[in-house]
Amino acid sequence: MKIQYDFKFEKVKFSADGFSYREFETCEFINCNFQNCNLSEMKFIDCTFTDCEMSLVKVHKTAFQDVIFTNCKLMGVHFDDCNHILLFFKFNKCQLDLSSFYRLKLSKTSFQDCSLKEVDFSETDLTASIFRQCDLQLAVFDNTILEKADLSTAINYIIDPDKNHIRKAIFSMPDVITLLNKYQIVIRD
Numbered sequence: 001m002k003i004q005y006d007f008k009f010e011k012v013k014f015s016a017d018g019f020s021y022r023e024f025e026t027c028e029f030i031n032c033n034f035q036n037c038n039l040s041e042m043k044f045i046d047c048t049f050t051d052c053e054m055s056l057v058k059v060h061k062t063a064f065q066d067v068i069f070t071n072c073k074l075m076g077v078h079f080d081d082c083n084h085i086l087l088f089f090k091f092n093k094c095q096l097d098l099s100s101f102y103r104l105k106l107s108k109t110s111f112q113d114c115s116l117k118e119v120d121f122s123e124t125d126l127t128a129s130i131f132r133q134c135d136l137q138l139a140v141f142d143n144t145i146l147e148k149a150d151l152s153t154a155i156n157y158i159i160d161p162d163k164n165h166i167r168k169a170i171f172s173m174p175d176v177i178t179l180l181n182k183y184q185i186v187i188r189d
Contacts, residue, residue, distance in 0.1 A: 002021045005025050007028075008027070009028065014032065022043065032052045035053045040059065040060035041060065045065045049068070050072070052073075054073060059079060062082050063082070066088050071092070071094065078100045080103060080120075102122050102124065103122070104124050106124055107126065107128055110132070111131050117136070122141070123144065126144060131154040136156050139158075141164050142164070144164045147165050150169075151175075158178050
């Protein structure tokens with residue numbers, strides 16, 4: 001297996017299947033286009049992706065270990081297909097709409113200034129994760145562990161407290177009122 005160490009890729013348009021390296025360590029990807037690429041069974045360790053187009057990439061058994069995505073477009077990515085061993089990433093100013101994190105263990109994951117519209121977080125462990133300034137419109141939370149998660153600056157979420165684990169999660173007004181939506185109660189000022 002070919003390994004690429006400490007390399008900076010800038011403005012590279014990767015082809016759908018054409019990768020000569022299968023493992024990348026401490027590499028930087030800046031303004032690169034991976035759209036529709038097959039990254040299956042590849043490894044990214046201590047890598048950063050900045051201003052990259054990564055929508056609809058295939059990540060079957062892909063390892064993401066200590067990876068940071070900044071200002072990347074990652075729409076429709078099935079992160080639930082990734083290699084779950086040592087999986088850890090951070091997202092800053094990313095568009096992750098229509099992606100899936102189904103059943104992943106993502107405790108202490110940071111999502112900052114991200115669009116997470118229609119993302120599937122079903123059965124995901126998001127213990128102590130941070131959703132800072134994130135839009136969670138139509139995101140799916142079903143049997144999700146959100147204990148100690150910080151959603152105090154998140155917007156547009158709908159979380160059923162009876163179907164999710166929200167003990168010690170942090171919310172703020174007025175968005176926290178959405179936790180009561182299912183009860184169809186009237187709240188007055």
